[in-house]
Amino acid sequence: MNENALTKQLMTWYAQNGRDLPWRHKGGAHPDPYVVLVSEIMLQQTTVKTVLNYFERFMHRFPTLQSLAEAPIEEVYLYWQGLGYYARARSLYAAAKALFYDYQGHFPDDKAEASKLKGLGAYTLASYLALAFNKPETVVDGNVIRVMSRLYHFTKPVEDMMPEIRKRAEALTDVRHPADYASAIMDLGACVCTPKNPKCNQCPWRESCLSKDLLDVEQIPQKSKIGKKKFEGFVYLISDGKGAVYIRKRVEKGLLSGLYEFPWSEKPMFEKAQDTGVEVSHIFTHIDMRLKIMWLCQQNIKLDGAFVPVADLKNFAFSTLMRKVLQKGGKNLL
Numbered sequence: 001m002n003e004n005a006l007t008k009q010l011m012t013w014y015a016q017n018g019r020d021l022p023w024r025h026k027g028g029a030h031p032d033p034y035v036v037l038v039s040e041i042m043l044q045q046t047t048v049k050t051v052l053n054y055f056e057r058f059m060h061r062f063p064t065l066q067s068l069a070e071a072p073i074e075e076v077y078l079y080w081q082g083l084g085y086y087a088r089a090r091s092l093y094a095a096a097k098a099l100f101y102d103y104q105g106h107f108p109d110d111k112a113e114a115s116k117l118k119g120l121g122a123y124t125l126a127s128y129l130a131l132a133f134n135k136p137e138t139v140v141d142g143n144v145i146r147v148m149s150r151l152y153h154f155t156k157p158v159e160d161m162m163p164e165i166r167k168r169a170e171a172l173t174d175v176r177h178p179a180d181y182a183s184a185i186m187d188l189g190a191c192v193c194t195p196k197n198p199k200c201n202q203c204p205w206r207e208s209c210l211s212k213d214l215l216d217v218e219q220i221p222q223k224s225k226i227g228k229k230k231f232e233g234f235v236y237l238i239s240d241g242k243g244a245v246y247i248r249k250r251v252e253k254g255l256l257s258g259l260y261e262f263p264w265s266e267k268p269m270f271e272k273a274q275d276t277g278v279e280v281s282h283i284f285t286h287i288d289m290r291l292k293i294m295w296l297c298q299q300n301i302k303l304d305g306a307f308v309p310v311a312d313l314k315n316f317a318f319s320t321l322m323r324k325v326l327q328k329g330g331k332n333l334l
């Protein structure tokens, strides 16, 4: 395949079809690297559609690097609530503090220096440098993996094909317009070469693509061989009988760290608790979690939490899983 021709076709398509997004600046580097940093960390493992609901609210509250660096982490969690993967909120917060206090508000445009910032893994580092500084970096996320795998008809498991996928993606990168190219390839994956029902008839690469019109195109790329771990347990809605519910804060490390939760564990915790017959399930990156919602009315709880009036729960940052627990089992508290 002629890489130059493919790159040109994609850039022409992007000029006509690229999405207008609140964090996007067409035609070169974004004038505010802070906007790029926030949006790219939000977009990790999250769709544009979901991020759109949170980005403007977050930027309204934290419009500048300084406003984020000086805010309490509790408030950052509140504005992140619902986006999931809270480690990203902590990383963004740590990066903002480092940039404001250690770098005096100067955003590094050098790869070695930028890689020291928390939250910038290989993909986010490349997108940050490309979108904020127009550096010739190649972004390789789930969208790019899917498009490359289909364009070149890679049928082996993704982890086996990664070096080849990266090589092909680099060969196609428009080094003269890397910011626009990064946006273009992500738009192609998100809007045209979608996981289900790819719109091959709208694709700028349809003439060259080796997977176009194949019946099993949706099976490409072949999923990772690494499965998710299953976790089954119990979650407790504990009422004090006076309109308050028991919550506790998770430690600042590990899964959902720093957020609030209703007590839960793999083994039963309270003998007198009643099974509500309702379950919640949630899929994390590596864990498929299922919890039975248990109900208990008891005032003396020997855990490191506290009773909070049900009406005040909105002031605490909960994970999506815990908000599901409240939504599905909350009627037991009223």
Ligand code: SF4
Pocket: 147, 150, 151, 192, 193, 194, 198, 199, 200, 201, 203, 204, 205, 206, 209, 210, 211, 212, 213, 217
């Ligand atoms: S032709 Fe179809 S399968 Fe191939 S890259 Fe385009 S949308 Fe994807």
